[in-house]
Amino acid sequence: xxxxxxxxxxQNSFQISPRLARQYFMCPHCSFHLCFEHGQEYxxxxxxxxxxxxxxxxxxxxxxxxxxxxxxxxxxxxxxxHEWKDKMFQFINEYSEQxxxxxxxxxxxxxxxxxxxxxEYLQLLENFVQEPIDRLLRVPKQIHPEDVRHIHRRFISIxxxxxxxxxxxxxxxxxxxxCSLAGDINISRGHFPSPKLxxxxxxxxxxxxxxxxxxxxxxxxxSTPALAVRTVDHSNSMILTWMKxxxxxxxxxxxxxxxxxxxxxxxxxxxxxLWCEYLNNFxxxxxxxxxxxVQTNEIKQIFTPENPHIWSxxxxxxxxxxxxxxxxxxxxxxxxxxxxxxxQTYTRxxxxxxxxxxxxxxxxxxxxxxxxxxxxxxxxxxxxxxxDVFNFQLQRLIQGEILGQAAHPDYWCCLLSSYRSNYWxxxxxxxxxxxxxxxxxxxxxxxxxxxxxYNICVIESKQQLVVKDQHGLAVFRF
Numbered sequence: 413x414x415x416x417x418x419x420x421x422x423q424n425s426f427q428i429s430p431r432l433a434r435q436y437f438m439c440p441h442c443s444f445h446l447c448f449e450h451g452q453e454y455x456x457x458x459x460x461x462x463x464x465x466x467x468x469x470x471x472x473x474x475x476x477x478x479x480x481x482x483x484x485x486x487x488x489x490x491x492x493x494h495e496w497k498d499k500m501f502q503f504i505n506e507y508s509e510q511x512x513x514x515x516x517x518x519x520x521x522x523x524x525x526x527x528x529x530x531x532e533y534l535q536l537l538e539n540f541v542q543e544p545i546d547r548l549l550r551v552p553k554q555i556h557p558e559d560v561r562h563i564h565r566r567f568i569s570i571x572x573x574x575x576x577x578x579x580x581x582x583x584x585x586x587x588x589x590x591c592s593l594a595g596d597i598n599i600s601r602g603h604f605p606s607p608k609l610x611x612x613x614x615x616x617x618x619x620x621x622x623x624x625x626x627x628x629x630x631x632x633x634x635s636t637p638a639l640a641v642r643t644v645d646h647s648n649s650m651i652l653t654w655m656k657x658x659x660x661x662x663x664x665x666x667x668x669x670x671x672x673x674x675x676x677x678x679x680x681x682x683x684x685x686l687w688c689e690y691l692n693n694f695x696x697x698x699x700x701x702x703x704x705x706v707q708t709n710e711i712k713q714i715f716t717p718e719n720p721h722i723w724s725x726x727x728x729x730x731x732x733x734x735x736x737x738x739x740x741x742x743x744x745x746x747x748x749x750x751x752x753x754x755x756q757t758y759t760r761x762x763x764x765x766x767x768x769x770x771x772x773x774x775x776x777x778x779x780x781x782x783x784x785x786x787x788x789x790x791x792x793x794x795x796x797x798x799x800d801v802f803n804f805q806l807q808r809l810i811q812g813e814i815l816g817q818a819a820h821p822d823y824w825c826c827l828l829s830s831y832r833s834n835y836w837x838x839x840x841x842x843x844x845x846x847x848x849x850x851x852x853x854x855x856x857x858x859x860x861x862x863x864x865x866y867n868i869c870v871i872e873s874k875q876q877l878v879v880k881d882q883h884g885l886a887v888f889r890f
Contacts, residue, residue: 637866640685781830812855818842
């Protein structure tokens with residue numbers, strides 16, 4: 413029976429003999445039932461896994477041991493520092509060049525100001541010391557000691573002022589300590605001290621309220637302001653003006669009208685007349701520029717501008733400055749003499765840097781005193797007039813004080829004439845009442861009186877003022 417059971421067991425193809433069956437065990441860690449072969453493989457996997465972790469741990473340890481965060485950060489900071497230093501060096505170099513440009517500009521302006529101030533002191537010395545001494549020495553009589561003491565007191569006063577001037581240093585200040593990374597450096601420019609006139613300054617300038625009428629020459633039509641004076645010699649002066657539409661009138665300051673010159677074809681307009689020493693001719697400016705030879709009565713047209721009419725002209729040695737009426741581009745032309753070739757043009761923005769759409773400055777008359785240019789300037793918004801002083805490169809040196817206001821926007825007759833070397837006389841026909849104003853070289857108003865007229869010229873050798881008014885010409889003595 414036992415044998416039959418054994419036979420049945422082995423005859424069943426789906427049964428395995430216990431002696432041949434695999435042995436299994438359960439992993440105590442993960443409860444897996446594994447045969448011995450797979451159990452060994454599983455243990456090897458576990459070993460490999462723990463060794464991998466161990467290797468990663470060692471690598472991580474080495475990474476931590478080798479890592480130097482402080483050094484890395486410091487290197488980055490130093491790198492940033494060098495980059496910032498290079499950037500700042502570049503910025504400082506660029507900005508220092510800008511500052512250098514500002515300093516050079518300030519130097520040019522200070523040189524101009526020094527020349528102007530020097531001229532004022534030299535004129536003061538000439539008017540109050542040298543001229544009085546020359547007058548005393550020319551007069552064939554004994555010199556009174558009181559006159560000498562009077563001149564000496566003036567000299568001491570002027571000498572003290574000149575000594576202070578020569579030691580004056582507060583002219584240019586640059587505060588580099590206030591420089592910010594935005595490039596802000598405070599640059600301030602001082603001014604030379606202006607001379608103080610002695611108490612009896614009446615001798616240096618005409619007293620406008622004491623001028624007296626010497627001669628009057630009436631003409632048929634005198635509604636045009638054009639007027640010029642040529643000093644022939646110490647005792648004789650020639651006055652030239654224009655009578656519409658085509659007649660030039662020549663006057664002697666003592667004898668009156670001496671000649672009439674009829675021009676064909678007639679002038680369209682004449683706004684300004686100027687005696688030019690270099691050309692030994694009068695210049696006539698209006699719709700065109702002409703020369704007038706007073707010896708031969710010959711009139712030549714030089715050029716006709718494309719711009720509006722020429723309002724005013726002035727000459728300095730071999731230079732001609734042409735100011736155009738309401739000129740936009742150009743406002744002023746600089747031409748050479750005697751060729752009249754164009755040297756340079758100046759726009760309104762170049763000459764008047766403070767222009768805006770709401771406030772435009774308009775120049776009406778230009779003159780020179782041999783040292784600087786001056787122009788009567790009107791503000792288009794307020795209609796106020798002043799005299800500004802420029803160098804010969806049309807850089808504004810002085811912005812003058814307000815001297816009057818036009819009563820109507822269409823009134824533009826405000827003309828000036830130089831007096832001696834440091835004063836300007838202005839005939840303002842636009843204000844109500846009309847005025848004559850004396851302005852010094854700094855643009856400051858010194859005297860002003862009510863007086864009618866279109867234009868004014870000075871005959872300095874004879875201490876006379878020539879005024880063109882609605883009646884004709886009037887010669888005043890001061």
